[in-house]
Amino acid sequence: MTDSRAEAVWGRVAAHAATHGRRVSLADVCAVAVKSAQLTGGWLAAARGRDPDFVMCVTDPVSEQLAEFQLTLGEGPCHDVLASAAPVLAADLSDADSVRRWPGFTPAARRLGAGAVFAFPLTAGAIRAGVLGLYRGSPGPLPGRQLGDLLILADAATVMLLDSTHGGAEAEDGSWLDGQPRDLALHRAEVDQATGMLTVQLGVPVGEAFARLRAYAYSQDRRLADVAGDIVARRLRLPRDQGPGGGP
Amino acid sequence: MDTDLLSDTFVDLADTMVADFDIIDFLHLLTDRSVRLLGASAAGVVLADPRGELRVAAASSEEAGLLELFQLQNDQGPCLDCFRTGRPVTATDLSRPPERWPRFAHAATRAGFRTVEALPMRLRDQVIGALNLFRAEPDSFDPADLRIAQALADVATIGLLHERNVRRSETVAEQLQAALNSRVVLEQAKGKLAERLGIDMDRAFTMLRDYARNANQHLTDVARDFVTGGSAEFPPPTRHQPGR
Numbered sequence: 001m002t003d004s005r006a007e008a009v010w011g012r013v014a015a016h017a018a019t020h021g022r023r024v025s026l027a028d029v030c031a032v033a034v035k036s037a038q039l040t041g042g043w044l045a046a047a048r049g050r051d052p053d054f055v056m057c058v059t060d061p062v063s064e065q066l067a068e069f070q071l072t073l074g075e076g077p078c079h080d081v082l083a084s085a086a087p088v089l090a091a092d093l094s095d096a097d098s099v100r101r102w103p104g105f106t107p108a109a110r111r112l113g114a115g116a117v118f119a120f121p122l123t124a125g126a127i128r129a130g131v132l133g134l135y136r137g138s139p140g141p142l143p144g145r146q147l148g149d150l151l152i153l154a155d156a157a158t159v160m161l162l163d164s165t166h167g168g169a170e171a172e173d174g175s176w177l178d179g180q181p182r183d184l185a186l187h188r189a190e191v192d193q194a195t196g197m198l199t200v201q202l203g204v205p206v207g208e209a210f211a212r213l214r215a216y217a218y219s220q221d222r223r224l225a226d227v228a229g230d231i232v233a234r235r236l237r238l239p240r241d242q243g244p245g246g247g248p
Numbered sequence: 249m250d251t252d253l254l255s256d257t258f259v260d261l262a263d264t265m266v267a268d269f270d271i272i273d274f275l276h277l278l279t280d281r282s283v284r285l286l287g288a289s290a291a292g293v294v295l296a297d298p299r300g301e302l303r304v305a306a307a308s309s310e311e312a313g314l315l316e317l318f319q320l321q322n323d324q325g326p327c328l329d330c331f332r333t334g335r336p337v338t339a340t341d342l343s344r345p346p347e348r349w350p351r352f353a354h355a356a357t358r359a360g361f362r363t364v365e366a367l368p369m370r371l372r373d374q375v376i377g378a379l380n381l382f383r384a385e386p387d388s389f390d391p392a393d394l395r396i397a398q399a400l401a402d403v404a405t406i407g408l409l410h411e412r413n414v415r416r417s418e419t420v421a422e423q424l425q426a427a428l429n430s431r432v433v434l435e436q437a438k439g440k441l442a443e444r445l446g447i448d449m450d451r452a453f454t455m456l457r458d459y460a461r462n463a464n465q466h467l468t469d470v471a472r473d474f475v476t477g478g479s480a481e482f483p484p485p486t487r488h489q490p491g492r
Contacts (some may be wrong), residue, residue: 085433086423087422123429124429124432125429125472125475126432126437148297187301188319189319193435193436195439196435196438199440232312
């Protein structure tokens with residue numbers, strides 16, 4: 001049901017990188033997010049604990065200021081999404097709700113020319129990697145179809161952020177993207193369960209456990225869901241001390 | 249229908265919703281009550297992710313075989329049809345040809361289920377998920393019982409939207425994503441606990457849920473603290489730190 005949709009979305013990210021003659025990066029995810037939802041600009045920040053931390057990419061100066069404002073003020077949609085692991089879709093910054101929720105950020109954002117702000121947590125369960133922020137000059141909601149695509153892009157940014165933090169060679173090589181859409185399009189409970197199991201088997205935090213699980217599947221040229229299924233069924237244990245390419 | 253049980257169910261669900269509750273735990277309560285009230289063998293709540301996927305939020309058992317029956321329905325099955333049409337979907341003998349959903353029917357029959365019902369979770373003109381009921385017997389649910397079943401599906405919808413302002417459609421999407429992420433936290437915690445103690449996922453879920461209820465904490469908070477905490481000890485050795 002979703003394989004081709006996720007592949008189409010990731011394809012746009014790869015195409016964007018290709019037109020700029022570089023490897024796929026978070027900047028491409030950011031740019032495609034802005035374009036696909038017909039927004040004005042976007043930014044991406046990594047998380048430190050439950051808060052957004054440093055800004056990793058921006059598409060324009062206004063986005064940079066919107067991102068920095070929230071860090072300075074310690075308030076805003078980006079903070080809320082990391083706390084709740086839910087998106088914040090502020091379709092109209094002039095409504096009473098936005099002023100009430102972010103009394104410092106909202107007037108500042110409007111002065112910069114933002115009419116709507118949409119923030120997405122880059123999370124996978126208990127893993128908090130960062131936040132994707134987007135704005136539009138004019139107010140108005142996100143159509144459902146575009147929301148779905150943005151959620152898929154947020155997933156892409158999450159795994160890319162995790163891999164750049166924990167991954168090895170796989171993170172540098174653009175070809176690792178090839179298997180990702182298929183692997184991540186349809187959510188499998190076994191992948192989450194295997195991630196939890198690996199925190200114990202490998203003795204690592206949950207973000208690293210997820211990165212190691214995916215790196216192992218990639219190195220063995222196997223579907224992520226199949227590897228996860230083997231781990232959950234206790235047919236496979238990942239070795240604690242070896243790198244992601246370690247054997248069964 | 250057992251009218252005392254119906255009253256108790258109504259009271260339990262209402263009591264939960266006026267207090268501070270965890271959405272995944274609430275939906276589990278609802279699936280438990282659905283089974284008992286409707287004479288079902290199993291029940292589950294499936295939510296429609298805007299990415300284009302049906303995802304199980306809670307089920308009357310966390311046994312892997314049952315959860316798989318929900319995941320299967322992304323390709324075919326009563327929940328998919330229910331989501332697309334916005335109407336209840338019934339099949340009263342899955343083992344009898346012609347099979348509407350061959351792969352799903354085969355898996356459900358092997359799991360011991362012959363009858364299936366999917367009730368839509370609707371909010372105005374949007375279908376946000378389904379309440380999926382299974383029975384071992386190959387005969388349909390009583391129409392009076394199905395009215396209650398639809399009411400339970402509606403209660404699931406209301407529980408999901410426990411924010412006051414439901415006029416904003418953005419709230420639906422936000423709440424849905426929060427619930428889906430809570431589910432992922434729970435799965436990660438099940439995995440960590442199952443590995444730590446050498447038990448199966450269903451047992452791990454029960455331990456997490458029972459601990460949360462006894463300690464009067466949100467199931468999702470307990471699960472998240474366990475996953476992100478440095479220790480794999482369970483029950484956790486130190487007191488829960490609020491506001492972390």
